[in-house]
Every structure is written in structure tokens, then in C-alpha cells.
Amino acid sequence: MKERHIGISLGNIGALHDGLGEFSLQIGTRIAAVAPAWREQHGIRLHFHLRDKLFGLFGDEVAYIAVNRWQRLRHVQPEPFSLWHSLHQLNKNLPPNMADGGTRLVTVHDLNYLYGRNAFSRWRHHRRTLKLVARTDHVVAISQHTAGDVKRELGWAGPLEVIYNGARSFVAAERVPLPGWAAQPERPFLFHLSRMSPSKNPQAVLDLAREWPEMTFVMCGPPSDDAKALKAANRQPNVQFHLGISDAQKAWAYANCAGFLFPSLTEGFGLPPIEAMHFGKPVFLARRTCLPEIGGDAASYFDSFEPQAMKQVAQQGLLRHAEPGRPEAVRQHAAQFNWDDAAAAYLALYRRLLGLPG
Secondary structure, rough: OOOOOEEEEEOOOOOOOOHHHHHHHHHHHHHHHHHHHHHHHOOOOEHHHEOHOOOOOOOOEEEEEOOOOHHHHOOOOOEEEEEEEEOOOOOOOOOOOEEEEEEEEEEEEOOHHHHOOHHHHHHHHHHHHHHHHOOOOOEEEOEEEEHHHHHHHHHOOOEEEEEOOOOOOOOOOOOHHHHHHHOOOOOOEEEEEEEHHHHOHHHHHHHHHHHHOOEEEEEOOOOHHHHHHHHOOHHHHEEEEEEEEEEHHHHHHHHOOEEEOOOOOOOOOOOHHHHHOOOOOEEEEOOOOOOOHHHHHHOOEEOOOOHHHHHHHHHHHHHHHHHOOOHHHHHHHHHHEEEHHHHHHHHHHHHHHHHHOO
């Protein structure tokens, strides 16, 4: 049989701890697992396009192609590709030479540049995204909200489908208390996890903490410049910052918090709320972008970021969560978002685009 080639491009992703990195790792690992079978049964070779420092990330049954900046102008590979899948819409590298009838597939996570940026920034990002879709044959969106943005804002009229992300469950993971905390907390706390950029709206959590001095607020995330600046400026005794936490510490925080706060202004999906729901925890979200779609009836929502209004939503949500059966309903909602199902949907799409038997 004639050998065919599939490329899966991470683009210039260098870190795997944020949303795009987690998506790339989870989907890429599961796609790579079928490489031996697809090579034997269908004559298809899988290639991962990524930074050379990440070579080997998906095992030795797949090939690796190094990203370089010249691929933004022209991208040529020794063999044409029957399918080239860019795992996110921020990928600036061009697809390579395609086989006759080949498909250029892009997963669009969000068009968050449309929300809250200045006019020049919106124009610059929009121009770049329009160029991306002009060289795309098929689009996957990670939420119905994002799919709507793609059709409305980009004028996309081609093939488009929604494949929801998964979200890892840390319920069975090792748990290590955050610094200064006992394994079993002696006081309740509300938990926030993000990179704390302005779009994540951490200031709303800090304003809520000022309004609610008897509640402890724990702010966690990677040690980004935004997070470090907020930590340095913090003078509130009921607010703690823990940056660069481990998965074991994250699991402890999810397991022991009274509730999870995520008043983000712009999301394409929102992994941390689902991670918290795996523990059956009450989750509080902004009623913005995709979050009502992903949180459904399992979450409570902030319609205002006034501290008094947020406090009322949180207090009512905590009382509601004490109702019989509520934690289990939250866990069941989270269970529908899993990486195995997401990867299976992508592989089914690959089969369809390549004309492979189901």
C-alpha cells in the first residue's frame, strides 16, 4: 500500500503547563498511541511538528519535525502530507506541501482577542487569524461558543465541528498540602487557579477577599509576571499566593477547598473549573464567553463583579452545595469531559478525512 503521512503541529509551544500545552500533551499522547497500528493497517506515518527540545515527548513510534521560523514563509518537507493538523490557532508556521486531496485541519480554541483588547491589538490578531483560516480546509472548535465566533467573526463557511476538551481528574493523585497548611485544613478557603493575566480577572477575586475578610482566599498558578506583581502588591491578610505549585499541591487544594473561583472574562473552554468539579466542589464562574456552556447547571455564575454581588453568589452557592446529592451531580457533570473521548473524536475525524474504514 502507498505510504501516507499525517502531521500534528504544536507550533512554537514550549511549556506544557498551560491550557494549550495540556491540550497538546493529552491529545498528542493518545494519537501517538495508535501509530504502530495505523502504520501496519493503513500505511500511515505520524509526524509531530514541535520544538526540538520536545523531541521524544510522544515516544519512538512517531517521527519528529523541528519547528523553525522560516516555516512562517515557506514550509517544505521531503514527503507530501495527506493531513496536517495544527493543534491551535496561534500556530504561525505554514502547513507543508500537501498531497493531492490533502486536508489542512486547525483546532480553534478561542478568539479571545475579540474581548477586552485595544483596537490595534484586535486588528493585528484578527488579521493573523484570517490569514490562518485562508489556508485551512477544516476547522474544529472546542466549544459551541468558539464555533459561533469562528462563523460570525471570521466569516467561516467551510466544514466546522465541535470537539470538547477533556479535563484531567486529580482525585486519585498524590496530595501535598500547600506551605503553611496542615493536611486537614483548620479553616475553609476559596481557591483560584490561573496564570492571573488581566483576562483571568484575578482582581475581582482580590476585591471579593477585601469584602469578605473572614474567608481565606488561596491564589495559585504559574509564576507569570502578572501573578508575581499581584503577589508583591498584596497586603490583604486573608489572601495567600502560592506560585509554581506541583500537581500534588494542586490536587490537595482542589480536594480541600470550600469552593473554586474562576471569574475569567475570556475562555475557549476552561480546564480548571472541570478539574475542580471532578472533586465535587462548588464552582463559581463568570457568565462570560464559553463558561456557561461548559459549567452548565453544575456551576454558579457571577453576573456582576461588584464585591458585594460576588459574595452573595458565593454564599448562596455554598449553601446550595450542601443539598443532598449536589456534589455527586457536579462530579457527573465533570465526567462527560474526558481526554479519551476527545482523542477518539479526533481520530474518527482523521479516519473520515482520509477515507479510512471506521
